[in-house]
Amino acid sequence: MNIMKLMTSAFWRRARWAALATVFAVAASGAVAKEYLLTSLHSNTLVLVDAKARKVEKTYPLPSAPGNTPATVVPSPDGKVAYVLHNRWETVSGIDLDSGKEVFRADLSQKGLRAKSTFAFDVSPDGKEIAIFVLPVKLLSGEYQVQDTYIAVFDTSAGLAAKPIRTFPAPRRTTLMAYSPDGSRLYVMSWDIIVMDPKDGRVIGKHLVRHWKRKNFGEPDTLAVWPLWGASNVYTFPYGAPRTDRKPDAPDAMKSGIYTLDLATDKSSYKEFENSSVVLFSAAINPVRRKEAYSVYTTLSKIDINKGKLLKRLDLEQTYYVVQVSKDGKELYLGGAGSTIAIYDTATLKRLGTIQLPGGADQATATMRYFTR
Amino acid sequence: MSKGYTGSRFWRFALPLMAGLISFWTPPLQAAEKLTGKDLVNEHCADCHKAVDGGGLGRISEARRTPEGWDMTVARMTLIHGTKLTSAERQAIVKYLADTMGLAPEEAQPWRYALDHNPEAADFLENKLVGETCARCHSYARIALQRRTQEDWLRLSHFHVGQFTTVELQNNLRSVNWWEIASKEIPKLLVKHYPLNSEAWTKWQQQPKMNPAGSWRIAGHRPGWGDYEGTLTVTEKQADEYALNLELRYAGGKTQKGSGNAIVYTGYEWRGTVMQGDEAVQQVFTLSDGGNRMQGRWFIKDTDALGGELRGAKVGGKAEILAVTPGFVKAGEKQQITISGVGLNGDVSIDGGVSVSRVVSSSPDKIVVEVQTSAASTKGLHAVQVGTTAAKNALNVYQQIDSVRVLPDPGLSRVGASGGKIPLVPIQFEAVAYSTGEDGKPGTKDDVRIGVVPAQWSLDNLNASAAAMKDLRFAGTIDAASGLFTPGAAGPNKQRKFGTNNFGELKAIATVEDGKRKVKGSAPFIVTAQRWNDPPIR
Numbered sequence: 001m002n003i004m005k006l007m008t009s010a011f012w013r014r015a016r017w018a019a020l021a022t023v024f025a026v027a028a029s030g031a032v033a034k035e036y037l038l039t040s041l042h043s044n045t046l047v048l049v050d051a052k053a054r055k056v057e058k059t060y061p062l063p064s065a066p067g068n069t070p071a072t073v074v075p076s077p078d079g080k081v082a083y084v085l086h087n088r089w090e091t092v093s094g095i096d097l098d099s100g101k102e103v104f105r106a107d108l109s110q111k112g113l114r115a116k117s118t119f120a121f122d123v124s125p126d127g128k129e130i131a132i133f134v135l136p137v138k139l140l141s142g143e144y145q146v147q148d149t150y151i152a153v154f155d156t157s158a159g160l161a162a163k164p165i166r167t168f169p170a171p172r173r174t175t176l177m178a179y180s181p182d183g184s185r186l187y188v189m190s191w192d193i194i195v196m197d198p199k200d201g202r203v204i205g206k207h208l209v210r211h212w213k214r215k216n217f218g219e220p221d222t223l224a225v226w227p228l229w230g231a232s233n234v235y236t237f238p239y240g241a242p243r244t245d246r247k248p249d250a251p252d253a254m255k256s257g258i259y260t261l262d263l264a265t266d267k268s269s270y271k272e273f274e275n276s277s278v279v280l281f282s283a284a285i286n287p288v289r290r291k292e293a294y295s296v297y298t299t300l301s302k303i304d305i306n307k308g309k310l311l312k313r314l315d316l317e318q319t320y321y322v323v324q325v326s327k328d329g330k331e332l333y334l335g336g337a338g339s340t341i342a343i344y345d346t347a348t349l350k351r352l353g354t355i356q357l358p359g360g361a362d363q364a365t366a367t368m369r370y371f372t373r
Numbered sequence: 374m375s376k377g378y379t380g381s382r383f384w385r386f387a388l389p390l391m392a393g394l395i396s397f398w399t400p401p402l403q404a405a406e407k408l409t410g411k412d413l414v415n416e417h418c419a420d421c422h423k424a425v426d427g428g429g430l431g432r433i434s435e436a437r438r439t440p441e442g443w444d445m446t447v448a449r450m451t452l453i454h455g456t457k458l459t460s461a462e463r464q465a466i467v468k469y470l471a472d473t474m475g476l477a478p479e480e481a482q483p484w485r486y487a488l489d490h491n492p493e494a495a496d497f498l499e500n501k502l503v504g505e506t507c508a509r510c511h512s513y514a515r516i517a518l519q520r521r522t523q524e525d526w527l528r529l530s531h532f533h534v535g536q537f538t539t540v541e542l543q544n545n546l547r548s549v550n551w552w553e554i555a556s557k558e559i560p561k562l563l564v565k566h567y568p569l570n571s572e573a574w575t576k577w578q579q580q581p582k583m584n585p586a587g588s589w590r591i592a593g594h595r596p597g598w599g600d601y602e603g604t605l606t607v608t609e610k611q612a613d614e615y616a617l618n619l620e621l622r623y624a625g626g627k628t629q630k631g632s633g634n635a636i637v638y639t640g641y642e643w644r645g646t647v648m649q650g651d652e653a654v655q656q657v658f659t660l661s662d663g664g665n666r667m668q669g670r671w672f673i674k675d676t677d678a679l680g681g682e683l684r685g686a687k688v689g690g691k692a693e694i695l696a697v698t699p700g701f702v703k704a705g706e707k708q709q710i711t712i713s714g715v716g717l718n719g720d721v722s723i724d725g726g727v728s729v730s731r732v733v734s735s736s737p738d739k740i741v742v743e744v745q746t747s748a749a750s751t752k753g754l755h756a757v758q759v760g761t762t763a764a765k766n767a768l769n770v771y772q773q774i775d776s777v778r779v780l781p782d783p784g785l786s787r788v789g790a791s792g793g794k795i796p797l798v799p800i801q802f803e804a805v806a807y808s809t810g811e812d813g814k815p816g817t818k819d820d821v822r823i824g825v826v827p828a829q830w831s832l833d834n835l836n837a838s839a840a841a842m843k844d845l846r847f848a849g850t851i852d853a854a855s856g857l858f859t860p861g862a863a864g865p866n867k868q869r870k871f872g873t874n875n876f877g878e879l880k881a882i883a884t885v886e887d888g889k890r891k892v893k894g895s896a897p898f899i900v901t902a903q904r905w906n907d908p909p910i911r
Contacts, residue, residue, distance in 0.1 A: 141421050141422075141423060142422045143431075144535030144536070191550075316871060
């Protein structure tokens with residue numbers, strides 16, 4: 001028996017045990033659910049990490065040519081399948097985390113049409129549908145022709161040649177999508193956050209970002225490409241907003257803030273917390289102490305979003321693009337960019353551990369997602 | 374149906390190989406093999422580029438470009454669209470396209486810095502909205518060195534989204550409705566500024582062909598090495614292709630001899646490759662004046678930040694002064710100056726109370742004289758005259774150095790090398806001395822340029838954040854005598870805060886001695902990331 005088979009069977013034994021344990025214990029407490037991190041590497045590899053054991057549990061080669069940096073990763077609501085945008089952003093594949101097999105595949109491009117997704121897709125809370133933002137370009141003889149962008153909805157049980165079961169128009173520049181926990185709303189992050197009915201794409205609401213109307217503030221800038229709401233169900237991202245009542249070289253000419261959108265209640269809020277002084281790439285909310293946000297790049301910041309106050313900041317030894325918070329609100333997981341995951345205590349911002357990803361390959365723009373199962 | 378091995382493509386590749394094998398019994402097959410650029414375009418491009426009304430192939434006949442511009446297009450066809458070309462075929466296609474669909478000299482003139490990679494040039498944004506929409510990711514020059522129909526400018530916008538998926542997400546582009554602007558407003562602006570048909574191009578095509586073959590006098594300046602003068606011999610190999618021999622004699626005593634080849638595109642775009650001393654050099658020059666003048670910049674292959682300006686005049690053409698070196702003398706002092714040119718004949722005279730005290734040597738291409746100035750000599754720029762040939766503003770008589778400007782300002786360096794594939798990008802700084810103008814204030818518009826002067830070089834952090842990041846320690850070093858800045862190695866540096874790269878924001882400081890006085894000047898510069906994709910026009 002080769003090593004791969006040994007590993008697989010060991011994984012299966014653990015998985016079965018975990019599944020059984022869940023069945024017996026779930027009524028009493030959710031504590032037995034195991035905490036995982038899912039990320040992908042530039043080497044075309046999906047990685048499953050045991051968050052508490054601080055170790056890589058399993059790696060999965062992605063079914064596309066090497067060198068095609070995978071981007072967004074979305075775990076299915078039951079934690080059994082990881083959906084990954086890969087193949088030069090032209091394919092979303094579902095990888096069964098137990099078998100490692102590709103169980104779903106939606107190729108967006110067709111003959112004569114190059115279609116890519118710019119980071120944006122999500123799986124419905126019942127796990128039955130997957131909505132993908134598509135940027136299509138016709139490849140004609142001697143020229144390209146840009147097409148209107150749209151959202152394609154697929155049936156997750158459609159197998160390896162999934163075709164859209166419905167499509168509806170979506171704004172250009174969409175970089176992220178999120179279902180509300182009850183599945184009744186689909187949030188589409190473009191210049192503003194458009195709220196759609198996932199059944200037919202009807203626009204049922206809007207949260208203004210670029211077009212906010214605020215005295216003494218210009219349009220904010222943000223590039224929210226990482227779906228990081230995790231256990232909080234609050235989609236959170238940092239932004240920079242210029243003051244229109246200041247000279248461009250004034251220290252407070254640009255303010256940094258945190259924008260939140262509660263996916264469960266459909267309430268959004270934003271608040272600045274400092275004069276822009278460091279780069280912030282992504283942010284996440286503590287699911288327990290819900291006024292606490294964390295933001296990363298070369299620094300790790302802890303922010304009180306109610307008061308608009310920077311509580312603590314520390315320098316990181318390297319760049320991290322992505323931050324996630326454990327369900328109990330106690331641990332932070334920093335990933336993306338390089339080949340390391342760093343773990344911090346949310347209360348003290350003390351470093352708790354480091355996980356080295358296999359092969360030293362970069363995560364680049366991949367999303368690292370926290371989930372329990 | 375597949376052409377298979379009987380198709381003409383196979384035979385064109387196969388014939389040269391077979392010719393080598395069977396040449397002992399058959400005459401060379403070169404004549405049958407030789408296809409013109411036009412034939413090659415029809416052969417390789419017409420599958421996708423369909424014939425359009427009025428003749429020509431779609432896209433190809435709807436745009437004009439520089440030789441570099443066409444080469445980038447042809448290269449993309451081979452890299453992305455599967456066109457298979459030998460290097461000779463690629464060359465022939467680019468030559469044909471640049472000759473028949475090129476830019477007139479005056480159309481390319483404002484943006485030549487993008488062709489000759491002059492590190493001191495700032496990008497010229499002729500139209501603001503085009504600059505904001507397009508020149509965030511590449512130079513404005515890259516656009517302005519093309520001419521297209523409005524339809525083809527629109528296709529270029531379509532191409533951008535098709536080829537560069539994240540274009541709409543880029544900083545400063547994501548904040549606007551980029552595709553709407555790029556597809557609706559930009560093509561209209563571009564066809565207004567840079568239309569396919571122009572009077573300049575029509576006229577240029579009617580110009581008689583220039584032949585640069587002959588003996589040339591050349592002169593120029595290489596930052597870091599100083600002024601030079603020399604000779605160039607151009608021998609015609611075949612139409613528009615030349616063999617070169619040259620010699621550059623630097624004022625500091627160095628000499629570089631070299632030989633190589635050049636091709637003339639579009640009737641005036643001279644592109645040479647020469648081994649100049651031990652340096653592989655590329656020449657980006659223009660021919661003018663019926664083939665009697667050339668001008669441009671040469672640079673070291675793979676290190677285009679290093680190189681020099683060149684001016685040339687053909688021997689036998691009209692008399693001309695190419696350079697006066699050094700071009701400055703301090704009032705009250707005596708100094709030897711070298712006048713380089715062609716057809717120099719007659720006495721040397723300089724106006725404004727500057728006398729020629731001695732003729733050291735004299736020939737039709739070089740005159741060395743000693744000039745004497747007095748405290749009463751007129752300060753400022755003077756014409757230098759040899760017989761009836763004059764060079765305006767060729768000699769500056771100055772009182773003192775009032776200020777020093779450092780070039781390039783701002784500078785741009787890039788980390789590189791250290792085992793990687795991308796060479797580092799150094800900066801060759803120069804100190805240029807100025808005297809104040811009539812307003813008596815240094816650093817104002819009426820300052821008078823004296824010339825490049827020796828300096829002691831040092832570095833400092835540019836600002837407080839650079840100091841906090843210790844950029845001075847990590848970002849690179851400068852040679853104190855020559856002003857050559859060499860950036861730090863590429864890749865993350867564990868010794869640095871955040872383990873970051875050896876990027877930085879610094880300033881280069883020149884300390885110039887003027888008698889007992891010391892005058893300082895500085896220029897800011899950044900050390901930044903490698904260019905992973907470095908096309909001939911950036």
